Amino acid sequence: MVEGAGVVEELEKLFPGKVTRNVSSYLVDWWPIFWIDPGAKGEALAGIKPANIEDIVKLVRFSSSTGIQICVRGGGSSVTGASVPTGGVVLDMRGLNQILDLDEGNRSVTVQVGITLEELENKLNAKGFTLSQVPQSFDQATIGGFISTFGSGQFSTLYGGVEDSVLRLEVVLPSGEVTWTRRRGSPRSSMGPELSRLFIGGEGSFGIITAAELKIRRLPRYVWKMVYGFSSYENAINECRNLLEFDVKPAACRVYNETEALFQFGEQKCIALLVYHFGSKEVMDVITAQVAAEMSQKAETMEPRLVDVWLGRRFNYREEIENLKKTGYMPETVEIGAKWSRLYELYLEVMRRFKDREGVAGIGAHVSHLYDQGACMYFTFLMKPDVNVYRNIWSTMAEVARLHDATISHHHGVGALKYEYLQEEVPVSIIESLKRALDPERILQQPRSFRWAKS
Ligand SMILES: Cc1cc2nc3c(=O)[nH]c(=O)nc-3n(C[C@H](O)[C@H](O)[C@H](O)COP(=O)(O)OP(=O)(O)OC[C@H]3O[C@@H](n4cnc5c(N)ncnc54)[C@H](O)[C@@H]3O)c2cc1C
Known part of the structure; x- marks a missing residue:
């Protein structure tokens, strides 16, 4: 068993030129807790930027033999702490960013998932195509992170969320096996359950997504x-x-x-x-x-x-957040998905509960993603950067979601922030059984493991 600095040396021997000891940029993501609480940050021994899938398999085997956990990281734009490591090594996927096949006739593209959505979209646009998935974090979010957090772009009312773009995925499992979630490329198949769904929203805990075959379409004329x-x-x-x-x-x-x-x-x-x-x-x-x-x-x-x-x-978020911080306040966003019959009532309840709430200077809201059966109501809180105010916002919003049969996470995933609410919405026992079956040694970090300041 190798430990601490020995691990890093061992990794440097196994992956020459691909290991960094300077991990500071990996220790936070876009979860606002990192702005509020300067003491909050992750921990990592090293970062590794693989050049190919063989490197990933080698890392998984190393991890399995040493017990060193892997935190998979794309663009680090998670707003829930999902991409922050808790002590092991960070697998930085951004080097795997090539388009492997653009099948114009079939309207599909196969890509390595470290590519950002913006880079892929620009390349597709140059050929007259589009992926039609444009989250606000387009410039930094990778395809792998977007799939893993069950993301959704701003044009989802017509094109759907990431689940509507994925045809199949290539994954490296914790056992070291490399596989596609479907071995053949048909547009739909009834051969068994849809295994891609395990990794859509899996937040890096069941396998490492290395490539994706995605639907594309012609740019609108x-x-x-x-x-x-x-x-x-x-x-x-x-x-x-x-x-x-x-x-x-x-x-x-x-x-x-x-x-x-x-x-x-x-x-x-x-x-x-x-x-x-x-x-x-x-x-x-x-x-x-x-x-x-x-x-x-x-x-x-x-x-x-x-x-x-x-x-x-819409992509000026860095500047807008910095300007807000100068006023002594900061923004936090909460995206609740609800049925049409509950949406407006839910909105009123949020407004009522936060009327004159200490530490909250204002709340903006917009309906952002619409469906036949409901919509996402996206709330932006202007709040004092204070842990108590922050926790209070989340516990109140979780209660409102609970009361209105709504989800507390329409498209930002779970991460460390929302893990405590997961059990209310899905049977965690099934997730845990799948985790035990696929990753018995727990070499892939689960986002919930990051502990954050409780008031
Ligand atoms: C300003 C701002 C605006 C945003 N707007 C939107 C929006 O409009 N829509 C939306 O859906 N989201 C939005 N987000 C949230 C965030 O951008 C998404 O969750 C994003 O898709 C995460 O991608 P990433 O590459 O940055 O992943 P990371 O943050 O690096 O990782 C997120 C999770 O995915 C896992 N992961 C990453 N890559 C892989 C892989 N290859 N295999 C397995 N697991 C992996 C990580 O382990 C982690 O659990 C926004 C974030 C910000 C900061």
């Missing part, structure tokens, strides 16, 4: 943007829900409450932004005429340029 203003948030939500019954769904539909509309656009009303994608002008003309006729009876037609304001600013 026509984009229609429109903005509507409402005096009532409830009406705005209901009218946008009704739009889903038209023959074509919006690619993006964002329904802002008064606070967030004022903050984002300087408008004193509730606002619905719509973006539609079309391949044909004729279809666009028919659908948009129908949408415009319907909406203009219910709402004030506003300048479509507000959509461009959103599109132009």
Whole structure:
């Protein structure tokens, strides 16, 4: 058994030129607890950047023989502490970033998963295609991290979440076996359960995803943007829900409450932004005429340029967060997914519970991802950087989600932050049985292991 510094030397011999002892950038991710509590950070012996799948298999075998845990890391953009190591080695996947096959005729791409969503999208766009998955963290999130956290992009109302983009995955299991979740490439198969789903949202604890075959489509030829203003948030939500019954769904539909509309656009009303994608002008003309006729009876037609304001600013999050921090406050976001029958009530309850709450200066909200059966309500809290205020926000939001039969994590995953709520939403005993079967020695770190300050 090798330990401590001996481990690092051993790793350096096994992976020459691929090991770093400077682990500081791996010890935090985008979980706001790291801004609030300067003492909070992970621990790691070393970081390893594999050059190929053989390196990963070798690392898994090393880990199995030494008991040194592996924390898989993509872009480190997790907002729940999922990518922070708790003592072992960090497997940095960003070197595995090649497109392995672009099958234009089949509308699919096979990629190594260390590629960022932005890099992949740019390469696809250059060929006239798109993955259609655009999270706000597009510039840093990798395909592997996005799959592992069950992510969803801003155009999911039409294209769905990451689960709708994955055809199959290549994984290295803790045993060292390398396998595809389906060995053949058909668009659908009823040969057994859908094993990719184990790794979608698996947060690196069942296997290391090394490659993914993903659906792509042609870039939309026509984009229609429109903005509507409402005096009532409830009406705005209901009218946008009704739009889903038209023959074509919006690619993006964002329904802002008064606070967030004022903050984002300087408008004193509730606002619905719509973006539609079309391949044909004729279809666009028919659908948009129908949408415009319907909406203009219910709402004030506003300048479509507000959509461009959103599109132009949506990736400026670094600057916006830094500016906010200078005011003595910081943002935290909570994305709750709920049925239509509960969504507005849930929203009202959040507003009521946080009215005059100490340490919370304001709450913005927008409906961000819409489905036939419900939507995601995305809350942004402007809060004092204080652990008690922070914990209080999360425990209250978890209680509201519980009361309204909603999920506390629509697309940010579980990580260390939300692990305590996992049992309420899924049978953890099944997850634990799968973990025992696939990773009996527990060489792959589970995100829940990071302990954070309790008040
Ligand atoms: C400003 C901001 C905006 C965001 N907006 C969105 C958004 O719009 N939509 C959205 O869904 N998310 C969003 N997120 C959350 C975050 O970007 C996603 O969770 C992201 O997809 C994580 O990808 P990553 O490569 O950074 O993964 P990391 O943070 O590095 O890792 C996340 C988890 O995935 C595991 N993992 C990473 N790679 C692999 C692999 N190859 N195999 C197995 N496990 C792996 C890690 O172990 C960890 O548990 C946002 C984050 C920020 C900071």
